[in-house]
Amino acid sequence: MALIDGVSRLLIDGKLTPGGAGSFATLNPATEEVLGEAANADAADMDLAIDAARRAFDGTDWSTNTALRVRCVRQLRDALGEHVEELRELTIAEVGAPRMLTAGAQLEGPIADLAFAADTAESYEWTQDLGQASPLGIPTRRSVVREAVGVVGAITPWNFPHQINLAKLGPALAAGNTVVLKPAPDTPWVAAVLGELIAEHTDIPPGVVNIVTSTDHTLGAMLAKDPRVDMVSFTGSTATGRSVMADAAATIKKVFLELGGKSAFVVLDDADLAAACSVAGFSVCLHAGQGCAITTRLVVPRARYDEAVAIAAGTMGSIKPGDPSKPGTVCGPVISARQRDRVQSYLDLALTEGGSFACGGGRPADQPAGFFIEPTVIAGLTNSARVAREEIFGPVLTVIAHDGDDDAVRIANDSPYGLSATVYGGDAERAAAVAARLRAGTVNVNGGVWYSADVPFGGYKQSGNGREMGVAGFEEYLEIKAIATAAN
Ligand code: NAD
Numbered sequence: 001m002a003l004i005d006g007v008s009r010l011l012i013d014g015k016l017t018p019g020g021a022g023s024f025a026t027l028n029p030a031t032e033e034v035l036g037e038a039a040n041a042d043a044a045d046m047d048l049a050i051d052a053a054r055r056a057f058d059g060t061d062w063s064t065n066t067a068l069r070v071r072c073v074r075q076l077r078d079a080l081g082e083h084v085e086e087l088r089e090l091t092i093a094e095v096g097a098p099r100m101l102t103a104g105a106q107l108e109g110p111i112a113d114l115a116f117a118a119d120t121a122e123s124y125e126w127t128q129d130l131g132q133a134s135p136l137g138i139p140t141r142r143s144v145v146r147e148a149v150g151v152v153g154a155i156t157p158w159n160f161p162h163q164i165n166l167a168k169l170g171p172a173l174a175a176g177n178t179v180v181l182k183p184a185p186d187t188p189w190v191a192a193v194l195g196e197l198i199a200e201h202t203d204i205p206p207g208v209v210n211i212v213t214s215t216d217h218t219l220g221a222m223l224a225k226d227p228r229v230d231m232v233s234f235t236g237s238t239a240t241g242r243s244v245m246a247d248a249a250a251t252i253k254k255v256f257l258e259l260g261g262k263s264a265f266v267v268l269d270d271a272d273l274a275a276a277c278s279v280a281g282f283s284v285c286l287h288a289g290q291g292c293a294i295t296t297r298l299v300v301p302r303a304r305y306d307e308a309v310a311i312a313a314g315t316m317g318s319i320k321p322g323d324p325s326k327p328g329t330v331c332g333p334v335i336s337a338r339q340r341d342r343v344q345s346y347l348d349l350a351l352t353e354g355g356s357f358a359c360g361g362g363r364p365a366d367q368p369a370g371f372f373i374e375p376t377v378i379a380g381l382t383n384s385a386r387v388a389r390e391e392i393f394g395p396v397l398t399v400i401a402h403d404g405d406d407d408a409v410r411i412a413n414d415s416p417y418g419l420s421a422t423v424y425g426g427d428a429e430r431a432a433a434v435a436a437r438l439r440a441g442t443v444n445v446n447g448g449v450w451y452s453a454d455v456p457f458g459g460y461k462q463s464g465n466g467r468e469m470g471v472a473g474f475e476e477y478l479e480i481k482a483i484a485t486a487a488n
Pocket of ligand 1: 158218291
């Protein structure tokens with residue numbers, strides 16, 4: 001892998017090309033140094049990319065040749081796997097992802113998960129025979145055929161860029177779609193490397209995957225609006241998701257949304273408080289809290305509130321944000337100065353709202369460069385505080401008191417979001433009963449892990465619609481056609 005000769009390229013119609021709007025800098029968020037330049041696409045590039053994807057879908061056998069697609073998705077997995085060490089260093093440098101996380105969801109997990117998409121396509125029941133019946137008295141043989149939706153516009157954020165790019169590309173391609181991927185401008189190289197590997201190390205035909213890096217967010221809106229695009233698959237903030245949905249309305253295209261979260265970590269009164277609050281504190285520091293499903297509201301028994309705050313603060317206060325390239329680092333930088341300032345504005349708001357910090361509260365004094373934020377525990381607020389309702393996307397935990405299981409469920413569900421949740425309790429059945437009442441797409445009970453290629457992931461309420469990963473994630477990229485043939 002040449003891995004970027006200083007300026008990355010777009011992938012349009014099988015060719016690696018420069019951007020119509022020149023290039024833009026990509027930064028290392030841990031040092032603020034410029035890593036290099038990325039191709040900056042303009043509207044004409046996006047137009048060419050959509051056109052190429054449309055032609056590849058309409059004019060080739062990609063959507064019907066399952067064997068080709070399965071082979072190509074496996075080639076992509078192999079190509080990524082062969083370059084995993086270079087990708088690891090890139091991911092640490094561009095995303096600011098701690099090295100330890102690259103062994104999981106930041107890099108190696110999503111590469112391995114491509115196998116699930118290929119295997120699903122290979123074994124999938126593309127045509128289901130419903131047998132013969134006589135609706136309206138007419139003998140009819142019925143079947144249900146599943147086929148690709150068409151051209152998919154995939155729009156992705158920066159926080160887990162490999163995971164999100166590949167969790168869209170793998171099933172979309174395996175299902176027979178063609179794709180235009182518009183990644184976040186904060187992590188263009190991660191996406192551009194994917195384009196380079198696809199062009200140079202796979203048989204994926206020209207136009208089947210197009211990758212358009214740009215600082216211009218309106219190129220994402222172009223994808224949502226364009227009548228040549230059949231479906232938009234978006235991961236990002238709820239505010240942008242709302243705009244994508246509105247832009248897609250004119251063409252009634254399929255809209256699949258993975259959005260924000262403000263997930264609750266519920267600790268029941270029979271739980272091991274020390275274990276639960278330490279886990280809650282640790283997990284909110286992973287990747288500096290930049291995970292949509294991270295549980296950022298710790299909901300604890302009122303009688304043990306102070307103790308819970310002290311335990312969480314003990315854990316988080318001991319986690320020092322630092323160089324993500326070091327093997328022991330858990331909490332790296334946030335992605336940008338803009339994001340750091342946004343998190344800081346929420347910390348300021350917590351004080352205005354009457355909260356206090358049990359640890360953290362600002363920028364670490366020992367990190368003069370880089371976009372670092374101290375792991376912070378906010379105490380003294382209820383669930384109606386804005387810092388308990390709005391997504392902060394930093395290493396920030398708000399601790400809220402509950403008055404029993406019913407109240408804990410009420411608080412957990414009292415959110416515009418419904419992405420994920422955790423329940424800790426001493427009695428597994430009681431914890432499971434609480435989990436069953438939570439309005440969230442994934443629930444972890446007593447430390448269980450839902451992240452896996454075969455487990456669907458997604459949100460209730462304003463955390464989105466549809467599911468990524470699992471067979472459900474594959475089927476998001478399929479249309480359903482019923483065929484009725486007169487049988488006499
Ligand atoms: P964002 O919404 O600002 O941007 C996401 C993508 O949308 C980027 O590629 C951006 O260029 C593009 N975009 C911006 N404006 C657009 C528009 N009007 N039309 C179309 N596209 C547009 O999100 P972000 O700041 O990059 O990422 C952080 C957010 O993503 C958080 O809210 C987080 O919760 C969410 N997220 C959700 C999941 C999930 O699976 N639910 C996963 C990761 C991140």
